[in-house]
Amino acid sequence: MSDAGWEALWPYGVVLVGAAATYIWRALGVALSDRIRADSPVLDFVGCIAYALLAGLVVRMIILPVGPLQATGTGTRLAAAAVGTAAFFIFRRNLLLGVATGAVVLAALASWPSL
């Protein structure tokens, strides 16, 4: 293959490296779960780790975002999260309505330059 051909394939190779770095954890998880019974306390323990990690990630994304949300104020994000949560519970735990309300409130507040 020509040099240009290899160059076009290079990003796919890098993506494959990232895919492998992700799948090893899933494969390791399957292998380890084979040795654990479904009612084992080890499972509760690992579950606690998974839930704590995800809650930490979600709260960090709202309070200390690293991406484009950095352009918004903390008050804006907290207000959007609060209004979205309120809508979720008012509309009988409707996920779609809760999420959409939060996103719309954030977009509206973000386009208001004084906030």
Add this chain to the structure above:
Amino acid sequence: MKPIHSDPKLSAQSYPVDYGSPRRAALAGVREACGAPALVLGASYLGFGSLVRESGLSLGVGLFSTISTWALPGQVALVELYALGASVVAIFIAVALTNARMMPMTITLMPLLRVPGRPRWWNYLVAHLIAVTGWAVAMIRCPDMPPAQRMPFFVGFAGTILGAALAGTVAGFLASGVVPPAVSLGLVFVNPMYFMLLFLGDLRHRGRVLALVCGAIAGPLLHLVTPTWGLLLTGVIGGVLAFAIDRQLRRRHV
């Protein structure tokens, strides 16, 4: 956990949700995904699609990333590092760290999904579909179903949201730069909002609730201490703390 091998009549009665057959369970998974989950995944991957284009990569690379990695934070880290010219070793380590949460998630979900007698390679295949949305929904919904219906439900659900993510990647790539900034901020906010509400909607297990609270407090604090290791430390410290408190309360029969 409910017993798997009991009197068929009894076990038929003991599951609150029964779709009748594995095929119908798979269709129920597809139906459950069409709605908030598919829209959330589509919205999340819009951002990824536009990042791919802004980083000078092709749409093909973006789609290959979504289907082969299927874990957004690691995909974003990879594209950003690639654009910065980082080495392959550095990329491997960064993605592995970002996506290490797949292991505790797989360990807790697989015992729910696997069907005795199925070949083991099947579990390894299905594990590729495990990512945070499908995991969180399956952890809540699958225990209510007969064991034979859980894996079909999960595959139907996860396959559908993977399709939505691919569509989002394409749309984001094509729409890059066209959408007003406030709208794209709203789309980025969809992700944390969805997971927060998903967890708030299911607070049945004390251990999990404790873990959510501990993680919510530890997450931002440890991120300030060490952005690289903060997330993993949050999982371990918050998880150990929540497990210990839950066991203490159980010992006192609370």
